[in-house]
Amino acid sequence: MKVLLVGSGGREHALAFKIAQSPLVDTLFAAPGNPGIARHARCVPIPVDAQDDLVKLAERERIDFTVVGPEAPLVAGLADRFAERGLLALGPGAKAAQLEGSKAYAKRLMARHAIPTARFETFVDPEEARRYCEALGAPLVVKADGLAAGKGAIVCTTLEEAARATRACMEERVFGAAGTTVVVEEFLRGDEISFFALANGTDAVAVGVAQDHKTVFDGDRGPNTGGMGAYSPVPGFDATLERRVMDTIVRPTITALAREGAPYRGVLFVGLMLTADGPKVLEYNCRWGDPECQVIMTRLDEDIVPLLVAAAKGAPLPVRVAWKPEPAVCVNLVSGGYPGRYPTGLAIEGVETAGVDGVEVFQAGTSERDGRLVTAGGRVLGVTATGRDVRDAIARAYAAAAKIKFDGLHYRRDIGYRAIATT
Numbered sequence: 001m002k003v004l005l006v007g008s009g010g011r012e013h014a015l016a017f018k019i020a021q022s023p024l025v026d027t028l029f030a031a032p033g034n035p036g037i038a039r040h041a042r043c044v045p046i047p048v049d050a051q052d053d054l055v056k057l058a059e060r061e062r063i064d065f066t067v068v069g070p071e072a073p074l075v076a077g078l079a080d081r082f083a084e085r086g087l088l089a090l091g092p093g094a095k096a097a098q099l100e101g102s103k104a105y106a107k108r109l110m111a112r113h114a115i116p117t118a119r120f121e122t123f124v125d126p127e128e129a130r131r132y133c134e135a136l137g138a139p140l141v142v143k144a145d146g147l148a149a150g151k152g153a154i155v156c157t158t159l160e161e162a163a164r165a166t167r168a169c170m171e172e173r174v175f176g177a178a179g180t181t182v183v184v185e186e187f188l189r190g191d192e193i194s195f196f197a198l199a200n201g202t203d204a205v206a207v208g209v210a211q212d213h214k215t216v217f218d219g220d221r222g223p224n225t226g227g228m229g230a231y232s233p234v235p236g237f238d239a240t241l242e243r244r245v246m247d248t249i250v251r252p253t254i255t256a257l258a259r260e261g262a263p264y265r266g267v268l269f270v271g272l273m274l275t276a277d278g279p280k281v282l283e284y285n286c287r288w289g290d291p292e293c294q295v296i297m298t299r300l301d302e303d304i305v306p307l308l309v310a311a312a313k314g315a316p317l318p319v320r321v322a323w324k325p326e327p328a329v330c331v332n333l334v335s336g337g338y339p340g341r342y343p344t345g346l347a348i349e350g351v352e353t354a355g356v357d358g359v360e361v362f363q364a365g366t367s368e369r370d371g372r373l374v375t376a377g378g379r380v381l382g383v384t385a386t387g388r389d390v391r392d393a394i395a396r397a398y399a400a401a402a403k404i405k406f407d408g409l410h411y412r413r414d415i416g417y418r419a420i421a422t423t
């Protein structure tokens with residue numbers, strides 16, 4: 001079959017790597033892709049928001065199946081456009097993608113269906129938001145309703161910080177229209193994990209769990225990023241906990257959406273806090289995590305294509321999927337200055353020598369200039385290794401990362417530290 005993958009990041013490189021291994025796939029296209037994805041796919045320079053051009057590409061090339069990587073095109077209705085044209089695509093329609101596109105929508109859905117999450121209220125009036133903050137007490141969390149590139153949740157340790165956060169969102173509009181409505185919620189304590197399920201509209205199967213490292217510096221310090229590294233599986237997250245998350249969160253969410261006329265077909269990413277009262281939802285995303293996808297694709301011991309096609313068609317899903325026993329660790333190599341301003345166009349050396357012996361160097365922010373690989377984004381490469389145990393996987397990932405050079409290169413030296421502490 002002919003498959004089209006929409007997207008161009010490290011997550012999509014990991015998906016391309018896995019999809020290209022399927023014996024069912026004759027040709028893999030990517031739009032727009034990147035130089036790493038080009039090793040597995042024919043890249044077509046169409047941006048992810050050019051819906052008409054993506055539909056035309058799928059029709060012209062007689063694509064059998066399309067996988068959408070990032071959230072923005074899904075929230076903008078790309079899956080609906082493909083469905084209208086009779087094209088099979090994986091990813092929720094715009095209505096179901098509201099789970100990620102609007103935190104207020106997600107929180108109200110959880111409240112209506114008794115899905116465990118932090119106590120909250122939503123506001124359009126800054127004065128009312130401030131009054132609720134005072135009633136709730138610090139610490140608390142202020143969240144811009146809409147898509148804010150992962151920066152829209154502000155954890156406030158004092159009421160003064162909460163007042164600043166509501167003002168920044170609602171009056172100064174630092175997140176633009178995304179902050180017109182805010183959600184104010186109770187602060188949850190516990191370990192945070194990324195849980196993934198694949199849904200076919202009526203049911204779902206668990207497809208991996210990982211832990212991300214959000215801040216730019218070691219010891220969880222510095223500003224938040226899209227993710228500096230990840231590992232999977234998560235020690236202590238056992239089959240009992242997985243069943244509990246599927247039974248109390250994932251299946252109720254899928255059932256709720258179906259009942260509300262927004263059936264969910266695609267990957268559901270649940271950001272969970274494992275609290276003393278059990279797992280609670282921090283947020284939903286309508287896609288794989290990045291860099292969580294890199295470690296999950298490395299460990300998945302199945303042909304991914306039949307799974308994704310079944311979900312897109314609303315066909316039955318397996319009860320569980322198979323995993324390689326080895327843990328996987330991904331260390332992101334980022335541009336100096338990220339998540340603030342950073343230069344691009346810097347020559348990258350060592351990708352070929354690092355990507356040997358089962359180490360995969362997934363490319364995120366890269367491009368090619370005069371036949372050479374150069375930096376083109378904040379998160380540049382995701383060096384991903386498996387190992388006998390998590391220590392071995394960490395050592396192998398760092399040994400490979402040390403072979404890669406570009407000016408200003410930065411990475412955290414402590415990816416996986418929590419996994420070591422608990423094993």
Ligand code: AMP
Pocket residue numbers: 118141143150152153155185186187188189192271282283
């Ligand atoms: P979100 O965009 O909703 O995932 O929030 C970003 C980050 O803020 C999460 O990954 C958590 O680390 C933190 N966070 C969000 N909501 C809460 C909460 N209710 N309690 C504690 N931390 C939170």
Ligand code: GLY
Pocket residue numbers: 150212226227285288289290291292
């Ligand atoms: N790594 C977190 C995310 O993809 O949102």
